Amino acid sequence: MKHSTRIGGSSVLRRLHCPGSMREEDRVGSDDSYSPEAEAGHRDHDDAEKLLLDPDRESNNDMAKEAVAQFHRMVEYVDDVEFLTEQRVDLSHIVPQAWGHLDLAWAGWRDGKRVGGVVDWKFGHGIEVQARGNYQLGFYALGALRSQDPDLQAMFSDVGAMELAIIQPTRHDDPDIWVTGLEWFDMFEHFLVAGNARLDDPDASLKMGPWCRFCKAKLTCGMQTELADEILTREPKKMTSVELAWALKNIPQLEQRIVELKRLGMQEAEQGVALPGMKVVEKKARRSWTDEDAVRELARKKKIAFEHRKMRSPNQLEMEARKKLGRDKAKPVIQQLRALQDKQSSGHVLVPDSDKRPAVQIDLQKRAAATNLEPMDVGCIAALAARKDENDDE
Numbered sequence: 001m002k003h004s005t006r007i008g009g010s011s012v013l014r015r016l017h018c019p020g021s022m023r024e025e026d027r028v029g030s031d032d033s034y035s036p037e038a039e040a041g042h043r044d045h046d047d048a049e050k051l052l053l054d055p056d057r058e059s060n061n062d063m064a065k066e067a068v069a070q071f072h073r074m075v076e077y078v079d080d081v082e083f084l085t086e087q088r089v090d091l092s093h094i095v096p097q098a099w100g101h102l103d104l105a106w107a108g109w110r111d112g113k114r115v116g117g118v119v120d121w122k123f124g125h126g127i128e129v130q131a132r133g134n135y136q137l138g139f140y141a142l143g144a145l146r147s148q149d150p151d152l153q154a155m156f157s158d159v160g161a162m163e164l165a166i167i168q169p170t171r172h173d174d175p176d177i178w179v180t181g182l183e184w185f186d187m188f189e190h191f192l193v194a195g196n197a198r199l200d201d202p203d204a205s206l207k208m209g210p211w212c213r214f215c216k217a218k219l220t221c222g223m224q225t226e227l228a229d230e231i232l233t234r235e236p237k238k239m240t241s242v243e244l245a246w247a248l249k250n251i252p253q254l255e256q257r258i259v260e261l262k263r264l265g266m267q268e269a270e271q272g273v274a275l276p277g278m279k280v281v282e283k284k285a286r287r288s289w290t291d292e293d294a295v296r297e298l299a300r301k302k303k304i305a306f307e308h309r310k311m312r313s314p315n316q317l318e319m320e321a322r323k324k325l326g327r328d329k330a331k332p333v334i335q336q337l338r339a340l341q342d343k344q345s346s347g348h349v350l351v352p353d354s355d356k357r358p359a360v361q362i363d364l365q366k367r368a369a370a371t372n373l374e375p376m377d378v379g380c381i382a383a384l385a386a387r388k389d390e391n392d393d394e
């Protein structure tokens, strides 16, 4: 689905935080190729849309079926629901060339009040996406609210608040919904207009952050190159704890660079570009049966067990229970199943302190013994790192 190269739903976060990103992406030029993951995502979007428009349609795409089921549950208590899929939203009358395509817009009546919202399907296995304050959803919802399209105007002219939802079946059993009043969109529109004014400045600044993830200039942007130089040319053991924390926090940027390097290398090699010392080979082949009946017969004759039943994982079994029994009837069964489960962490992992999980209490005495430091010194290092983080956040 096409989006504006200036400001669209998928680029609005990047444009508002990193105004120089438009210039940098323009330098790289357009690349219409899609990664296999993006292709799979398009297929899931497509299947979900078809299922929504035709509920009796047969589909073997479980992900799309779950996404549609989550939407139906979300609007279960909304009367006279109407919806539009893959709808173009155009804000060009407010900000030049600002447009995009939303996945799903809906409106209806709840308790006598007009309600409505937008939904973004997320089918990837990557990061978890939140609805609260989400600029992409905000862009689509603003597009629906300010639309000059008669269908959208009819749907949204009387709503008093917007429900912004992320449906991400790989991460959530239910949509992640954020309800916000119309004033939020007045403020967002103001940001959009102000941010747009900075985009054409040849010296527009660059700023790194999570919005770099889908930036086409990831490999060429000066900020990214400097960051990679700075982290990769330093000897980790000579870093202070504060420098180490800073490097660790920036690892996702480096990882994206490596993924991009691999993708580009593969793309070049498959187009016949010689990469010295590298070659393209077949991935490890997985064997599969061409005729399962013949295999069963042969195995039976030779008295070899040909089927092996394995207990489903807690996740798989709970999903199956919801599918077979329906959401409400599955609840008590799932509770019973949970009483039969044990959950043990396989170890520690280092994450940013914004992560929802509580921090593990590190035993400073033990750690001091292991590092030959006084417990007091270990505590001081931790406090110093925390103070550096606070300063960075200001």
Ligand code: SF4
Residues within 6 Å of the ligand: 014, 018, 020, 021, 024, 025, 206, 207, 208, 209, 211, 212, 215, 216, 217, 218, 221, 222, 223, 224
């Ligand atoms: S990679 Fe990040 S910092 Fe560089 S231009 Fe893109 S969004 Fe801006």
